[in-house]
Amino acid sequence: MSELSITRLTTSDADFDQKLNALLAWESVSDKSVNKIVDDILLDVKNRGDEAVVEYTNRFDNTSVESVAQLMLTQARLQQALDGLPTEQRNALEKAAERIRRYHDKQRGESWSYTEDDGTMLGQQVTPLDRVGLYVPGGKAAYPSSVLMNAIPAKVAGVGELIMVVPTPNGELNELVLAAACLAGVDKVFTIGGAQAVAALAYGTQSVPKVDKIVGPGNIFVATAKRAVFGAVGIDMIAGPSEILVVCDGKTDPDWIAMDLFSQAEHDEDAQSILVCPNAEYLDAVEASISKLLPTMERQAIIEVSMRERAALIHVVDMDEAAEVSNRIAPEHLELSVEDPKAMLPKIRHAGAIFMGRYTAEALGDYCAGPNHVLPTSGTARFSSPLGVYDFQKRSSLIMFSEDGASETGKIASVLARGESLTAHARSAEYRIKD
Missing domain, CATH: 3.40.50.1980 (Nitrogenase molybdenum iron protein domain)
Known part of the structure; x- marks a missing residue:
């Protein structure tokens, strides 16, 4: 097997935005x-x-x-x-x-x-x-x-x-x-x-x-x-390939992080695994763990294609910038593999599910943690949420005016309806206005 080459990005590079956009690009259901x-x-x-x-x-x-x-x-x-x-x-x-x-x-x-x-x-x-x-x-x-x-x-x-x-x-x-x-x-x-x-x-x-x-x-x-x-x-949604983004402070066992990245890469060749860290030497260590552990994986061929074509190791200035990159990507699964994930949480605005702390592997969420594993992909966590009970319920507005309420509120409706030249609306409300 040839040496696996994983995309490296650095936020300080002039073409970082362009390269990140190319990495994230995914057109689903367009054939x-x-x-x-x-x-x-x-x-x-x-x-x-x-x-x-x-x-x-x-x-x-x-x-x-x-x-x-x-x-x-x-x-x-x-x-x-x-x-x-x-x-x-x-x-x-x-x-x-x-x-x-x-x-x-x-x-x-x-x-x-x-x-x-x-x-x-x-x-x-x-x-x-x-x-x-x-x-x-x-x-x-x-x-x-x-x-x-x-x-x-x-x-x-x-x-x-x-x-x-x-x-x-x-x-x-x-x-x-x-x-x-x-x-x-x-x-x-x-x-x-x-x-x-x-x-x-x-x-x-x-x-x-x-x-x-x-x-x-x-x-x-x-x-x-x-x-x-x-x-x-x-x-429910049109789902793209599975994704994981790991934000790490460089202090988690690199073998753990490599396996967390594999946990998404083994889904299929289009799955995406990204690690964001301010420590360049730690990124090297995780890459070494990836090379070491890959031959031990049952789905090695799938993982190798996914990691080569869609994975990335991203070097950032600090943890604040790591949070900014995470929000930009809006991942399906986000691991905050850091010392104090609760302190970092307020900085995270967009993610399908957030796995907090070094011991919280994303795989637990796939099976038995409790929260739903049906999550927004391809950046749609910017505007959508995990599948939940609310997806199977609908809401109807309830409106019941009293006689006095209909009279007073009808005056407001009358003015606004006539402003829109909808006189039937206005007269419908006006019939209920008390003299």
């Missing part, structure tokens, strides 16, 4: 040929329903079913998967589910109202979505943790029905994924995937119920389909 394929599948499923779903499933997943009924899994099958797990796996899954549920219980929004002096009542009613679709990758790329992270907050929110779709290439079922669905309270499971599954959820078919929102990760065809159906249904 015209993929868009054409997805659009055709969406229209076909919309028009032909179950028949189209069966055809695409047989074609893409190498199955030979004749009806969507054959693609449904019963609750008994989910329970069988849970009961059949080795004790160690079942215990880990149950403990993770409990931690995730306990955290998300704190997020549940409640309705509220207040009454003004004249008897007018104003407020907000919080209600759960009726039905949500959860997309789960299938086959070998199966993530039971994603089932828990998407399904549990939906159930905490009070979603009436949760429909899971998961492709099963060559009929391959992942028992851990099914067990997680059982634990999380998924109501129905269909073994379909790809754009055809997104279409079935978005538009409904004879067998697959139409949902109000689709959440969960998938490949470029799934992401493209989710973007295309947005508006007909809600979606």
Whole structure:
């Protein structure tokens, strides 16, 4: 293996901004040929329903079913998967589910109202979505943790029905994924995937119920389909490759940091791992750890491509500048591997999840810390948040005027409506003004 070369950037260099922009550049869901394929599948499923779903499933997943009924899994099958797990796996899954549920219980929004002096009542009613679709990758790329992270907050929110779709290439079922669905309270499971599954959820078919929102990760065809159906249904986000940014003061064991960077790089070749530190010698030490540890990794080939093409070691002047660079990047995962992370926290404005202190590996957040691991990527943490209970609830404004309130407030509305030349608005309010 040739020596792995990792991009080095220094904030004092004149071309730092240009190089950082090039490193961060990522265009997701922009392939015209993929868009054409997805659009055709969406229209076909919309028009032909179950028949189209069966055809695409047989074609893409190498199955030979004749009806969507054959693609449904019963609750008994989910329970069988849970009961059949080795004790160690079942215990880990149950403990993770409990931690995730306990955290998300704190997020549940409640309705509220207040009454003004004249008897007018104003407020907000919080209600759960009726039905949500959860997309789960299938086959070998199966993530039971994603089932828990998407399904549990939906159930905490009070979603009436949760429909899971998961492709099963060559009929391959992942028992851990099914067990997680059982634990999380998924109501129905269909073994379909790809754009055809997104279409079935978005538009409904004879067998697959139409949902109000689709959440969960998938490949470029799934992401493209989710973007295309947005508006007909809600979606969680269009996610880019996984990212980690580690801000370190140079005092953490460099092997730890190298492995933290690997923890994202092993996802796929497009994943991005960045280390920011004011100590150039420490950056050298971490690079040496990367070279030492890389040959020991099962997913060495993937990690090597990711680290060579998308990783960076960034030298900054001090920790204040490290915080500025972090905010500029707005990472999905941010590790503050420093002596006093709480003191640094006020300087951090943009990050999906913040892992504080030397002992807080990002990997804990992926599985069992409690907060959601579905996070904004590609700099979108500047304006968006982790998936949570609030994504499965909606808010309705409550307005109830008393007679006196309608009279006084109607005078304000009348003036403003006539200022906009909307006289029907004005007269509607004026009818309720007392003489």
